[in-house]
Amino acid sequence: MLERPKRKNPVLRTRMPTLPPAARSRVALGLTAAAALGRFELQQCRDCGTVQYPPREACQKCLSIRLDWKPQSTDGELLSATVLHHSNDLFFRERLPWRLGLVKLDCGPTVVAHLHERVATAPSRVFVAAKLDRAGQAVLVALPDKEANMAEDRQLREFTCDPKFRKVLVTDGKTALGQATVKALAAAGADLIWVGHSEPWKKFAGFDELKAIPQVTLLPLDVTDSKNVKEVAAEIGGKVDILVNNAEYHRTHGIAARYGVDTARAEMDVNYFGLLRLAQEFGPALRGRGADGLASAVAWVNVLSIYALANFPPHGTFSASKAAAHSLSQCLRAEMRPAGVRVINVFPGPIDDEWNQLLPPPKVAPAALSGAIVKALREGVEDVYPGDVAQEWLARWRDNPKALEKELST
């Protein structure tokens, strides 16, 4: 069990973030692409079916270049294990001893994997998963069982962004999603949750219930107000370990149905510039604390929309603002990476709220979405598409983005 980290001595130096080795060949990034979605996929030859690892440019059996990344059985046998007491890399040197294993997967290849502490002495059965490490690159981990908690494991916690014992800022507590997210984070063991509300003179629905949660501190936060964002960051920025940006402005217009730019500008001001303001004020503080002990700064969550991938014309300007935010989040991800702070993008389908009133079900319930956010933090994925609509759009978009555009325009 993970023990509550001791209070930090503010006089002591904060350890600078280091990253595990991040270089990968392009072909190896297929493993990362799947791991970013929480999937375990290996290269499989379309012609002869051979599963291979490490990733290659051609099938090692039949030399075919028709290689697909396919989900594979995660079962395997630990053949041999070691505990490193020496490493040539700073990241691991600071975290020794470090346990590793050689695992023969039932689907064929032998792999090197980080070991969960509960994995039994070789030979033993294990489950292998692909996870993003602090450098944002995929690594394989071997677990004793499918339910093994990575966040409670000294080594594997490095690959998660678990909220337990961490301090979180949720930028908007006014919405059903914001409130559900706060509750889910509290239930997941977050230490402190700051909750922003943009109109502090008004008591919104659910205010009292939110205030009654012991970990919660409400504070005025308006992401369209640069001065306010700066002040809030000055006050709490150095303590935030996880920032969940759920502030959103959503109207349901395309171009012709709403003349002028006011609505579109308001959407951009919250959805895009709001993210930019937060990133400029909170980003540097999070970056400085990427290796600050067991409860270091660890993640930044953006609630985007599946409409960020392809424009949904009935919500055309909203889609555009989310696409802009998505693009900016990729910049943020690149800038947070040296500190090992993960940027998690959440792409929900339509949320079951007032602005999606006219859309048919299935719609994502706020509680389900908040659950997906906490799960993404725990499992350390990078992109998450909660809900059936998001999953379906993602599949259509990955299959043929042009086809999706045509389908959405009719």
Added chain:
Amino acid sequence: MARKSYEGVAVAVPVTVPYVRYSIRAAHWWLARCLAGLLTASGLKKEEIDGFSISSFTLAPDTAIGLTQHLGLSPRWLDHVPYGGASGVVALRRAARAVQAGDVDIVACLAGDTNHVDSFRLTLANFSQFARDAVYPYGAGGPNASFAFLTAYYMRNFGATREDFGKLCVAQRANALKFPHALFKKPLTLDEYMKARQIADPLHLFDCVMPCAGADGFLVMSEERAKKSGLSHARLLGTIERHNAFASDPVQMRAGWALDRADLYEQAGAGPEDMDFVQTYDDYPVISVMQLEDLGFCGKGEGPSFIRKHTFTWDGSLPLNTSGGQLSVGQAGAAGGALGMVEALRQLTRQAEGRQVKDAKLGLVSGFGMINFDRGLGSGAAILGC
């Protein structure tokens, strides 16, 4: 088709450029010193050497061809053998064929590397595509981690103990004390071996080679040519080379030797029992044991009882790594693949001074190289006689 004989090939002039832990020089410096050493020791002129075989990790961005201009050479035969610990044997085998074919008169085989303070880490991080993608991000333990897996697996399956491996390391240290160029100058006891700090379980400090800078080289020519120049030499009686053998074994417990050893001994007209000494590639003791098994000194898995039955110092029942091996001399990058070769030549030409194996007439040199992902890919062996 049956392999043709290596008859008529002479191997001569073992040269070691004394190793140092760290060097501020480039690999070119070490290879230049090695060539100069070969010329001094042989009395040959630079122009008389018309072939070169080069092995080096740290020569990059240059390769063998860049070295020709760097050192003012104009060879008619040039080889670059980037096979790490297998490169000494591979260089010899290929040079021997070129000499037999008349493509070249004299080949200088040079293997060497520099070692700056941070070289080793950089070499590991970029060792191979598979290492970069699928090994280095896992703790960055380098070959220590890879050999820890093999050692743990071997111990579990074949009943080897740390004492067994320790016996090899202690014997090699005793040999090294008689080799002036060995970097390790102090005796090693089994107790010290057992109590050394852990590196990667079950490997402890004295199971691991120490990276250093250095170079080794030798000459390959026809016996006629060697006699004409008055060079004492050994004869190449047989040699094998194999890469990525037994690829479907889930964990490496054998390598190419097991596939080709019958051919090797047939060429030489001798068997393992006839060898007066063996030089294995010994970056970790487990790999020496694997070579002894695969080369037929004992059966697979019989390494532990074989070790308990024999002594391995230069005056022991099976003299092994008689100059101390890499474990006690140091691992000068690719030179590690030639260390056993130059020692075998010293033994067979009676230049081994205080560690001379009595009446040594036949010796076996084995090479093993390149942990590309989870195992060493290259293997080779040569039998030399005088």
